[in-house]
Amino acid sequence: MGSHIVTGNTFKNCGIGIRLIDDTATIYNNYFYNNINLQIEDAAFCTLNTTKTAGENIIDGPNIAGNYWATPSGDGFSQTHMDTNGDGIAEEAYQIAEGSIDYLPLVTPRTEPEPVLPTANFKTNTTSGNAPLSVLFTDLSKDTTGWNWNFGDGATSTKKNPIHTYSAIGSYTVNLTVSNLNGTDSETADITVLEKEEEENESENEGNESDNNILPTANFTVNKTSGHYPLTVLFTDRSQNATGRSWDVNNDGIEDSNESSFVYTYSSRGTYEAKLTAINANSTDTETTTITVMRKSSG
Template identity: 45%
Template sequence: MHPIVKPLGILLLITLLLSGLTSISTNSPGLAPDPTDDRHESNYSEWEDAFVISKDGDVVVKRSSGSHKSKKSIDEPTSPVTADPVLPVADFIANVTGGPVPLTVEFTDLSSNSTSWSWDVDNDGTADYFTQTAFHTYNSTGLYSVNLTSSNINGTDSELKINYINVTSVSSPVTADPVLPVADFIANVTGGPVPLTVEFTDLSSNSTSWSWDVDNDGTADYFTQTAFHTYNSTGLYSVNLTSSNINGTDSELKINYINVTSVSSPVTADPVLPVADFIANVTGGPVPLTVEFTDLSSNSTSWSWDVDNDGTADYFTQTAFHTYNSTGLYSVNLTSSNINGTDSELKINYINVTPLEIDLVASIDIEVYTEGEDADSPTGPFVQVGSDVEWVYYVENTGNVNLTIVVVSDNRSSVNSETINLDYNGVFEPGEVWIYNASGTVVEGQYVNLANVTAQYEDSYVYDEDLSHYLGISDIGGLKGMGYWKKPDNWPIDFNFITIGGITYTKEEAISNMRPPVYMPKDKTYSMFGQLVAAKLNYIVNSSSYTCAKDYVGVDFINDSDTWMENYGPVGNNVSGDSDAWQTSGEDLKDLLADYNKGKLCI
């Protein structure tokens, strides 16, 4: 020991002893403490063993372990075992990793267990920001490495991304390196019992499309930015995300990332499998046959119906409706499914679609028109004696079978055997109409004729007949019937045009239209046209009044008929006898014109 230190130590000991003299004297080992005075009870041990003088004269200062009322053990209670300290794990991402100068980048912290952050955005060793999220603008071109240091009370961790930010020149974008995607992702859970549903969240940068392979089997399972997948089997699953943009792709593979364990229950029940079954409301009938298939399966959540067992599913609803449009025997297969499996029920030749059975009916109808009128009862049309008269015979197959050997006859005239056939195939088919005609010279008085038709179906025959009438008249009060005016020589001299319904016709056109085409006998515009032409010519020749007495006082029926033709014509407009135009006014006007031309009015 240094010669100066030892005297200083002795001097220090003396000073300390003098400063604590009172305490030492009142609590000396040889003096019994006053049991009624506890003011200095604890001071005895306060300086005990406080100073030790070594054998070489050195002074050693030794602190007491604390105040004590008595000499008891200084062992403290054993502290509980503490967990390992939770250290931070640094991670981050940037909203963009490249672009022209100036480039502003947002850095987002992805660290875990962190309470403070230090960003070195150019990795120059100097921290630039201390917030959890940092914004920085790069004003110079170049590649920048970025370092994030995350900290908590237990320690620090750093994440350094080399050449992470690429700032290019704005003046030469063509030469700038393409901005490639950087794939990254995270899962909300990475383990759990089966079935395990996992949400995969994309953390990639510079990506515009995504492809998730959630079991790394080489087949993409999802193409959305965020993917949800349920693992229904236990095992370790590696997950691969491929992120893409216009410049390229990048993949992030996390090996054995998802751990799907068995259900924690020690006893696992057998999976509940579906049992397929069904029934049909009908299993047979004539074509077309509509069938309702009702599911009777148990434990099923989805259904697939193959209603003709051709290997292609036709319906995916629990109940299926199908119409069979062809005859035959049809096998039906139902496949029922749930999460645990599938089951099929095949019913062989279950549906029997038969031909449509109908009663075969042979039937025929004939209608004869005289001068365009279906005159079944007398008197029929008034026609001028000596003029031409025409009959048209409409024969219709009203049954549901083809007919042959059709014969049309008239007891008073010779029927032209040449038919006007709509399809010209020579087969008298159901619904078809064949048309015949005949002509003659009008004789005076009431005329009646009977038309007949006969046809054959296999070994049977069908028949029909129809009466027709006309009244042959001479000149009555100067009025002439419609048949008279069908001859061009009977028209007034130099009268070569006539206006009907606002349309002007030549004499030849008017006479032609007074004879309705044989294929349009039911077009009432021809009936109205012929009677109106005759009425107008009768008026011009005889100067008779348009208005007549006898239940029709004060009504100009010729002008009214002209207006009707203007509204519902022209001739050939195919106005039927059951139309509103004919029923409400046309038929009455035509009858008045016919009566006028017959001399029944205004005689």
């Protein structure tokens, strides 16, 4: 009877990985992938791990310790147990037979997913115009859960798609900072607000409204105002003198669309105020209508 050290080996598709008969052995840092990984007979005795030591093990983990125990059917100990602290060792010992225990069985090292950072981006319906200048800011950011707008004139907003009116002439740098659990990102844009031009010849413009004084008039139609949920409604913008728009049709204060026509489906019963904000460089205007969503009929 002798004593053996078995380490750094791969026992795969062997039927029986190691068969130990009337012998002793220290077996550690091996890769087992068999229906029967270890068979111990008669008076044999084995130690199935060494002292945990920092270093690359046989499955590229960070510590040399016990063995990796796998089976072709996928139910091996190392395949079904977790490493919760990232040391590449299972949180439980593996008892193969009476008196034969791998106290430090290897498992595939836990890998942390790369954190997804937000990417800030937005567009505006205009970048310059005469005071007062109303601007619609539309968020185009990715992987974002929060918005913080600084419009450059002391005003701020945390809405996703805010509308802001500049009343004083000047150049303003707008900053959008977006965030999620992993970090923040920022994007800027410049807005130029001009002074209204003096009319050089009032007689030429008598009876005609200057473009600088044309205000938007919000108006829209819906194909239905009530029904059972799920209720699908077509919204169509009929506004005049508008260069942009923002729809909020479910009372949550978040823009649902900026398209001239779109479809929205209400999935819960309730009374909703559908609002359209019409925008041009001079001002904004809003129009609302009520949508009533009833419980689905039992028939």
